[in-house]
Amino acid sequence: MTLPGFPDAAPLDGLFGGLLIGLAAALMLLGAGRIAGVSGIVGRAFGINDSGMSPSSAWMFVIGLPLGAGLVALLKGRLDPEFMPLPVLAVAGVIVGFGARLGSGCTSGHGVCGVSRFSQRSIVATLTFMAAGIATVALMGAFA
Amino acid sequence: MIRTHLPPLVSGTLFGAGLAFGGMTDPARVRGFLDIFGDWDPTLAFVMGGAVIVMAIAWRFVPRMRHPLFAGEFALPERSDLTPRLIAGATLFGIGWGMAGLCPGPGIASLAIAPLEASVFTAGLLGGLVLNRLAFDRPAKETAHG
Numbered sequence: 123m124t125l126p127g128f129p130d131a132a133p134l135d136g137l138f139g140g141l142l143i144g145l146a147a148a149l150m151l152l153g154a155g156r157i158a159g160v161s162g163i164v165g166r167a168f169g170i171n172d173s174g175m176s177p178s179s180a181w182m183f184v185i186g187l188p189l190g191a192g193l194v195a196l197l198k199g200r201l202d203p204e205f206m207p208l209p210v211l212a213v214a215g216v217i218v219g220f221g222a223r224l225g226s227g228c229t230s231g232h233g234v235c236g237v238s239r240f241s242q243r244s245i246v247a248t249l250t251f252m253a254a255g256i257a258t259v260a261l262m263g264a265f266a
Numbered sequence: 267m268i269r270t271h272l273p274p275l276v277s278g279t280l281f282g283a284g285l286a287f288g289g290m291t292d293p294a295r296v297r298g299f300l301d302i303f304g305d306w307d308p309t310l311a312f313v314m315g316g317a318v319i320v321m322a323i324a325w326r327f328v329p330r331m332r333h334p335l336f337a338g339e340f341a342l343p344e345r346s347d348l349t350p351r352l353i354a355g356a357t358l359f360g361i362g363w364g365m366a367g368l369c370p371g372p373g374i375a376s377l378a379i380a381p382l383e384a385s386v387f388t389a390g391l392l393g394g395l396v397l398n399r400l401a402f403d404r405p406a407k408e409t410a411h412g
Contacts, residue, residue: 128308130298130307131307131309133308133309135289135309136289136310139284139287139290139313140288140320141317141320142281142288143281144284144316144317144319144321146276146277146279146280147277147317147321147324148323148324151324151334153273154273154274154277154336155339155340155341155342156337156342158281160281161370164370164391165399168395170392170396178271179270179274180274182271182272183274183277183278186281187279187285187374187375188282188378188379189279190278190281190285190286190375191282191291191376191378192282193283194283194286201292203291203294203376204292205383206367208382208383211386211390212387212389213362213365213390214363214368214387214390215362215368215389215391215392216362216390216393216397217359217362218391219391219394219395220358220397221355221361221362221394222369222370222394222395223394224351224355224359224398224402225352225354225355225357225359226343228359228370229363230281230370233314238317238322238324238325239322239325242348243345243348246348247352247355248356250353250356251356251363254358254359254361254363254364255300255361255363256301256302256364257360257364258365259364260301
């Protein structure tokens, strides 16, 4: 299905993917009693943060991420992602990691888990990183 | 062991599958969502909408549960104050997100799809987490949200 006016959009795939992400976060919340915040869990797995779930549980979640994505890649065939150049990815990775820790969360922790809980901090953080992302893409487009 | 390790493994796998299915492992699609002044791709709004709807339902069960299904107690963030640190962190996060079209989940999930690009982003991500730890070395309580 396509969205009128947006030939490249995949609204049904997006919605289904979102429902899976919601189920994943709900399992973490109701099963383990924790927020499925990826930046926090990754930091915990690598021993960079010293609180959160047990490091071995954090590793289970981190290993699951490529496992699930790999399964979908097998099912759907080529996903054909388009990446930015490697130096951009490296620098952006550092900024994303630093910012996620400074702001106590990322797209998953604030954007999914916090917004759905109507957390004021998470709503403000989500609006802020979306605005910053929009400005960044616009500026990069203007100078490209 | 299985009781504590299976839920995060299943959750991570579902999470990674959802990211890939929803198109978040394609940085061009994510940047297309942020490109509201250009050729806007609204797909990511459907991903976020789907995830938030399920989680909004899940949150309603929490007050009625004495403890999580597979753990002794809930360990959830309790802060509600807006701080300069929150805004600065979210701003930096958004800048990096817009530059790469990747955030931490899709970056790591992509290790199975595009190992080279995903490793470079993930290495940067870990470097950023370490830099933050070195710069602030703050009590872990404040970092619990993820």
